[in-house]
Amino acid sequence: MKTLFVGNIAPETTENALTELFGEYGKVRKLEMPRDVFSGKCKGFARIDMEGHEARAATAALDGKTFLGSSLKVRDERPKRKGRRR
Template sequence: MKKIFIGNLPSNTKEQDIQNLFAEFGTVRSAKLVMDVFSGQCKGFGFIEMEGHEARAAIAGLNGRDFNGQSLKVNFESPRPGGRRRR
C-alpha cells in the first residue's frame, strides 16, 4: 500500500471528487483531504492510498493534469523535514 500526496487542489474539492479521479488508475483504499477547521473547505492538499503499481500509474497520469482549473501536484508522500514534534 502506497500513500500519495495530492497538492494544489481547489478549495471546493470534495473527497468523492478525488476518489473518482484516482479510480481511473485502480482501487482507492482511502482518501483524506485536509480541511480548514473554520470554513470547512479543502486547504489545497490531501492523501490517497493505493496499491504500488496503481499508485505509480496514478502519479504518472495525474501529476500536472488540470483539475478544475488548477494543475495538480501528485507524488509519493515524503516525511516532513525534521519530523513532526508534539508537545
C-alpha cells in the same frame, strides 16, 4: 501500499471527486483531505493510499493535470525524518 501526496487542490474539491478521479487508475484504499474548520473548504492537499502499481499509474497520468481549475501536483509521500536536520 503506497501513499501519494496530492497538492495544489482547488478549495471546492470534495472527497468524492478526488476518489473518482484517482479511482480511474485503481482502488483508493484511504483518502485524507484536511478541511478548513470555518469555511469547510479543502486546505489544498490530500494523502491517498493505493496499491503500488496503481499509485504509479495515477502519478504518471495525473501529475500536472488540470482538475477544477488547478494543476495537480502528485508525488510519493516521503516519510518524516526523525532527528535534527543538518
